[in-house]
Amino acid sequence: MKAIGALAFAVLLLAVVASAIAVVWARHQGRVAFVQLTQLQNQRDALNVDYGRLELEQATWAAPGRIEQIARGQLGMVDPAPDQTELIRQ
Amino acid sequence: MNPRAPTPPPMSARRPPAPNPRKRLVLVLFVLGCVSVGLIARAIDLQVIRKQFYQDQGDARFLREVPIPVSRGTIFDRNGVPLAVSTPVVSIWANPSELMDHADQIPELAKALDVDASELSKRLKERSEREFVYLRRQMSPEAAQDVLNLGIPGVNSQREYKRYYPSGAVTAHVLGFTNIDDRGQEGLELAYDSWLAGKPGLKRVIRDAQGRTVEDVEQIRAPVPGHDLTLSIDSRIQYLAYTALMQAITKHTATSGSMVILDIASGEILAMVNVPSYNPNAIDGSEAAARRNRAVTDVVEPGSTMKTFTVAAALESGKWTPTTPLDTTPGSLTLGGHVFKDTHSHGLIDVSHMITYSSDVGAIKISQTLTAEQMWDMLHRFGFGQSTGSGFPGESTGYLPVPRKWGVLTKANISFGYGLNVTPLQLAQAYAAMANDGRIREPTFVRGADNPVNDILDPRIAHEVMQMLQTVVTPIGTAPDAAVTNYTVAGKTGTSHIATGGGYADKYFSLFAGIIPAGDPRLVGVVMIKDPGGHGGEYYGGLVAAPVFSEVMTGAMRLLDVPPDNVQRWYAGGPQTPPPAAPIGTIARSRDP
Numbered sequence: 001m002k003a004i005g006a007l008a009f010a011v012l013l014l015a016v017v018a019s020a021i022a023v024v025w026a027r028h029q030g031r032v033a034f035v036q037l038t039q040l041q042n043q044r045d046a047l048n049v050d051y052g053r054l055e056l057e058q059a060t061w062a063a064p065g066r067i068e069q070i071a072r073g074q075l076g077m078v079d080p081a082p083d084q085t086e087l088i089r090q
Numbered sequence: 091m092n093p094r095a096p097t098p099p100p101m102s103a104r105r106p107p108a109p110n111p112r113k114r115l116v117l118v119l120f121v122l123g124c125v126s127v128g129l130i131a132r133a134i135d136l137q138v139i140r141k142q143f144y145q146d147q148g149d150a151r152f153l154r155e156v157p158i159p160v161s162r163g164t165i166f167d168r169n170g171v172p173l174a175v176s177t178p179v180v181s182i183w184a185n186p187s188e189l190m191d192h193a194d195q196i197p198e199l200a201k202a203l204d205v206d207a208s209e210l211s212k213r214l215k216e217r218s219e220r221e222f223v224y225l226r227r228q229m230s231p232e233a234a235q236d237v238l239n240l241g242i243p244g245v246n247s248q249r250e251y252k253r254y255y256p257s258g259a260v261t262a263h264v265l266g267f268t269n270i271d272d273r274g275q276e277g278l279e280l281a282y283d284s285w286l287a288g289k290p291g292l293k294r295v296i297r298d299a300q301g302r303t304v305e306d307v308e309q310i311r312a313p314v315p316g317h318d319l320t321l322s323i324d325s326r327i328q329y330l331a332y333t334a335l336m337q338a339i340t341k342h343t344a345t346s347g348s349m350v351i352l353d354i355a356s357g358e359i360l361a362m363v364n365v366p367s368y369n370p371n372a373i374d375g376s377e378a379a380a381r382r383n384r385a386v387t388d389v390v391e392p393g394s395t396m397k398t399f400t401v402a403a404a405l406e407s408g409k410w411t412p413t414t415p416l417d418t419t420p421g422s423l424t425l426g427g428h429v430f431k432d433t434h435s436h437g438l439i440d441v442s443h444m445i446t447y448s449s450d451v452g453a454i455k456i457s458q459t460l461t462a463e464q465m466w467d468m469l470h471r472f473g474f475g476q477s478t479g480s481g482f483p484g485e486s487t488g489y490l491p492v493p494r495k496w497g498v499l500t501k502a503n504i505s506f507g508y509g510l511n512v513t514p515l516q517l518a519q520a521y522a523a524m525a526n527d528g529r530i531r532e533p534t535f536v537r538g539a540d541n542p543v544n545d546i547l548d549p550r551i552a553h554e555v556m557q558m559l560q561t562v563v564t565p566i567g568t569a570p571d572a573a574v575t576n577y578t579v580a581g582k583t584g585t586s587h588i589a590t591g592g593g594y595a596d597k598y599f600s601l602f603a604g605i606i607p608a609g610d611p612r613l614v615g616v617v618m619i620k621d622p623g624g625h626g627g628e629y630y631g632g633l634v635a636a637p638v639f640s641e642v643m644t645g646a647m648r649l650l651d652v653p654p655d656n657v658q659r660w661y662a663g664g665p666q667t668p669p670p671a672a673p674i675g676t677i678a679r680s681r682d683p
Contacts, residue, residue: 034306049178059172
């Protein structure tokens with residue numbers, strides 16, 4: 001009886017120590033993962049910054065006002081007159 | 091001999107009794123015991139009873155919960171062109187008490203921040219009790235990094251977002267703008283604020299004594315980024331409308347103007363522009379009046395554009411058909427001591443030509459056969475005097491008096507568009523319903539919104555009215571200038587005096603509401619121009635507002651690939667431009683019987 005009690009005590013003690021270490025380990029893993037997440041988020045944000053800027057840049061270059069100015073001013077383009085248009089019946 | 095030298099004590103006669111070692115031991119143990127008990131009690135107090143308090147206090151010294159900012163959703167036009175984009179910027183803040191300990195570095199800091207040094211010190215002194223003061227908000231990330239690189243204690247950064255509007259003044263009124271905290275203040279930015287904004291997250295970080303983040307510990311709440319929003323606006327048509335309206339307003343030296351274009355099949359708003367406008371990227375320089383979305387917030391007496399609905403009520407009553415004769419001789423009519431005049435007598439015409447020539451006398455004569463309830467009901471069904479349901483902030487409902495308040499004069503006035511007022515958007519909605527076989531839809535700013543129709547008029551009557559409206563955009567009608575080559579156009583002009591405090595001024599609203607192609611309606615366009623003065627003093631809707639419609643729709647038909655519906659003329663006579671506009675009066679007179 002005594003031996004069984006001692007054995008049980010030892011097992012439980014080991015289990016307690018093991019679970020304590022597991023908690024510490026899990027905590028640590030959590031922190032490592034969070035640091036990684038933060039890094040990736042920062043990376044994502046940096047890419048988003050670039051994307052937003054490129055989007056803005058594209059919108060600025062493609063502004064209808066600018067295109068019209070270049071088309072009419074520099075390239076001398078005009079709206080086709082009705083007699084220059086051919087209508088095709090589908 | 092030194093008088094102050096101590097004198098030795100006299101030899102004592104008796105020595106004190108020797109101490110009892112046992113008693114002494116008990117006393118010492120007792121004292122030590124008390125001390126131990128005290129220590130244990132204190133330890134229990136600290137470690138058990140008040141543990142949480144001290145733990146929290148300790149954590150509070152270095153653990154901080156900081157928000158994770160989220161970006162606001164992008165607003166796109168119907169073709170995916172970005173109209174409002176959030177880009178990250180950096181705000182610099184400081185802990186004043188810490189920063190004031192290094193006051194010698196303030197000039198350097200002020201230079202990097204590009205602010206006045208004495209101003210900065212003053213601000214810091216005033217707020218020295220606080221722990222947080224913004225030094226400068228919304229700097230570009232590069233400039234902010236330069237500030238942080240100075241390494242001044244107590245100076246920190248915080249990421250925020252700023253809104254940019256690439257299309258600038260063209261879509262300014264529809265989109266509205268956000269404030270410095272990136273919350274919507276006007277327009278659709280306000281209407282869809284909660285959808286666009288998202289929810290900032292929360293994370294726990296370790297900070298050092300300087301307030302710098304040393305380590306991210308854990309995420310408490312995940313950030314929810316804002317949703318994107320796709321509008322019904324077509325930025326190409328929007329641009330066309332803005333430039334055409336701007337040109338017309340400059341040419342006629344008008345004070346303001348609006349244009350609305352609706353897609354008839356879906357009720358979607360393809361374009362909504364106002365002049366004057368403002369630059370939404372630099373709101374501070376603009377006047378409040380220029381920031382109003384007049385197409386939705388401002389009302390106007392619609393003038394002759396209301397005759398369309400007077401005629402619809404007349405046809406519905408069964409008392410009139412499009413060909414019922416109508417005598418407008420002698421071109422004026424006296425009612426309740428008030429004289430109503432046409433520009434000249436149109437003589438004996440029919441209901442259809444009342445619309446063609448826009449005869450006020452004809453409209454009044456028709457209205458005299460109708461009850462106030464019949465006319466009110468028609469206008470009410472077409473949405474006048476009520477919100478359109480577009481959800482735009484600050485939308486005006488307009489004004490439509492209830493029929494029991496209508497006197498003889500009110501009824502006459504309303505028959506040709508006075509005594510009530512409407513917004514350009516309401517007018518567009520009503521004409522879209524007429525073009526859509528008498529089925530009304532709520533106009534919407536969002537692409538693909540669920541938008542059921544509501545039957546409000548017999549389709550046959552709607553068709554008859556559409557036929558009449560087509561005669562307006564002919565050489566004999568009031569708006570030949572609204573014609574679009576190779577397309578049929580239906581529409582109605584309107585010219586109304588601007589009401590002032592005491593009555594009507596010698597100033598006008600010029601209106602045109604048009605539908606294109608009339609054969610298979612796709613778009614409705616409403617143009618409203620306020621107080622045109624220059625260019626020969628023209629102010630008729632057919633001369634001021636109609637050409638804007640024609641110009642914008644010519645481009646819109648091409649952009650949307652709408653097949654021409656005026657092909658008969660095209661094949662028979664070859665391509666041709668519409669006949670030049672002749673003075674309305676002379677042509678109209680030549681048609682008089």
